[in-house]
Amino acid sequence: MSPDRDLIEEVIERALAEDLGQGDVTTAALISMHQPGIGFIVIKEEGVLAGIELARQVFQRVDPQLKVELLLEDGARVKPGSKAAKVTGSFASILKGERVALNFLQRLSGIASETSRYVESVHGLPVRIMDTRKTTPGLRSLEKYAVRVGGGQNHRMSLGDGILIKDNHLAALRNQGLNIKEI
Helix, strand or coil: CCCCHHHHHHHHHHHHHHHHCCCCHHHHHHCCCCCEEEEEEECCCCEECCCHHHHHHHHHHHCCCCEEEECCCCCCEECCCCEEEEEEEEHHHHHHHHHHHHHHHHHHHHHHHHHHHHHHHCCCCCCCCECCCCCCCCCHHHHHHHHHHCCCECCCCCHHHCCCCCHHHHHHHHHCCCCHHHC
16 A cells, blocks of 8 residues: 555655755756756665655656656665666756655655564564554655555554554543543
8 A cells, every 4th residue: 555646745745845945056056957967866774665656756746857767666675885766857956856855765764674674573473563653744654654665564544543542541531530441
């Protein structure tokens, strides 16, 4: 199950607006929009790749003329020096999208990699590695996707997905003079 397409577009739009602000003044001052360029997304650490399609969409949103060739897929076990994608087109456009694309890749790959380590550590045991709702606001769907890429399972996407009685619920019941056995 991939993250919702509309959500992805909204998250990308917000992230680019946040990063570009009034525009990339350094790139605008130094590089012509017509200067062709080639960029690679190169892996820095061993782990599990997650978010490569999201990175492609970031570059496409910056400039639909950019060509993004995905060289690896989400879920791939990666090592330093591996190339995950090749981006060709306007060098200025590549620079405008690179930080947002890399931030998403780093965040999601970090979650997938850590989840994978936990999953491997309990291999053969009758347990499952599951996530929580303790996610970055606005990025829940993406972060839970990364958990699945790493081999984990999602618990609840929202409060409406099932009952889970926590300490604060019990405290509220006690404040009303009730206890869980009375419910």
